[in-house]
Amino acid sequence: MIEVQELTKRFGTVRAVDGVSFTARPGEVTGFLGPNGAGKTTTLRMLLGLVTPTSGRALINGRRYAELERPVMEVGAALEATGFNPGRTARDHLKVACMAAGLPLRRADEALEATGLAEAADRRVIGFSLGMRQRLALAEATLGEPRVLILDEPANGLDPAGIHWLREFLRHLAGQGCTVLVSSHVLAEVEQVADHVVIVARGRVLRDAPLAELVRRGELTVRTRQPEELRRALEDAGAAVRAEDGLLRVSGVDAERVGRAALEVGAVLTELVEERSGLEDVFLELTRAEMGETQ
Structure with a gap:
C-alpha cells in the first residue's frame, strides 16, 4: 500500500507539491494524473526517497522508503527509461542489477520474458528504441517481484501493440494483489486500466475517486x-x-x-x-x- 499524507515540497519560493494526500491500495491500478508542472514526478520522487519532503509523509507499506530492509523486494519503480549503459546488453544490464540487489541471476531472463524482451536479450541497449527502453525499465523494476510498483509515464514511446501489452501487464499485476501507481498523460489508456484516479494541478489534489465514480x-x-x-x-x-x-x-x-x-x-x-x-x-x-x- 502507498500512503501519501499532507505531502509538501518547496523549492525556494516555489511550492511544487502542496499538501497532497492519497492512498493507492493493493489489487488496484491507481492513475496519478495532472498537467505538466502539476507536481506528479516530484511526488513520486519523494515516495522513493529521492527528494526530501518539506513536510508530510510518503509511506510504502507503512514505512518510508529509506526504512525498507530490502526495498527491491517491496517496491519497483521506473521513473525514466534512461540511465542504461548503452554498450551493455539488456540481459547483462539486468544481471548487474540482480547482483547489486542480491537476487538470483535467473530473474534477469524471467523479467525479460515477462516484458517481451527475451528475443532482444543479447542486443546492446544503444540500439533500443524508446519503447524497448521502457520495457527494460519495467523489467528492472520487477526483478525483485515487488508488491508495489511505481511508474512515471510507462506508455511513453510504446506503439499501439506495446500499449495494449502494458495494459494487460498492469492489470495482471493488480490481479495478483500488487499496488500499482501510474503517472501518465495518456488519459484514454488510463481510463482502460485504472481502478482509481488521483488528479492534481499546481501541486494540489483536485479529485481522488474511483474511476467509475468519475466516468459516469x-x-x-x-x-x-x-x-x-x-x-x-x-x-x-x-x-x-x-x-x-x-x-x-x-x-x-x-x-x-x-x-x-x-x-x-x-x-x-x-x-x-x-x-x-x-x-x-x-x-x-x-x-x-x-x-x-x-x-
Whole structure:
C-alpha cells in the first residue's frame, strides 16, 4: 500500500507539491494524473526517497522508503527509461542489477520474458528504441517481484501493440494483489486500466475517486418509429424520458433496459447512443477550472 499524507515540497519560493494526500491500495491500478508542472514526478520522487519532503509523509507499506530492509523486494519503480549503459546488453544490464540487489541471476531472463524482451536479450541497449527502453525499465523494476510498483509515464514511446501489452501487464499485476501507481498523460489508456484516479494541478489534489465514480453514464439518445409506445414503456420502467427533435432523451435506465422495453412493445430502434463523460472530459474540466482560479 502507498500512503501519501499532507505531502509538501518547496523549492525556494516555489511550492511544487502542496499538501497532497492519497492512498493507492493493493489489487488496484491507481492513475496519478495532472498537467505538466502539476507536481506528479516530484511526488513520486519523494515516495522513493529521492527528494526530501518539506513536510508530510510518503509511506510504502507503512514505512518510508529509506526504512525498507530490502526495498527491491517491496517496491519497483521506473521513473525514466534512461540511465542504461548503452554498450551493455539488456540481459547483462539486468544481471548487474540482480547482483547489486542480491537476487538470483535467473530473474534477469524471467523479467525479460515477462516484458517481451527475451528475443532482444543479447542486443546492446544503444540500439533500443524508446519503447524497448521502457520495457527494460519495467523489467528492472520487477526483478525483485515487488508488491508495489511505481511508474512515471510507462506508455511513453510504446506503439499501439506495446500499449495494449502494458495494459494487460498492469492489470495482471493488480490481479495478483500488487499496488500499482501510474503517472501518465495518456488519459484514454488510463481510463482502460485504472481502478482509481488521483488528479492534481499546481501541486494540489483536485479529485481522488474511483474511476467509475468519475466516468459516469449520461443520457441515452433513442430514435424509433414508435416513439410514444416506447416512451410509455420506459416511463413504466422508471426512466425519465423527454422528446426532442424526433428523438427520445432517456435517463435512469441503461441501454439493455431500453432494448428490452422496445422488444416488449414491438418498437423498432433505428438509433441508440449512450452519452458519457470520459476521463479526459473530467480531467480538462477540473484542471481548466484550477488554472483559471490561480491565474
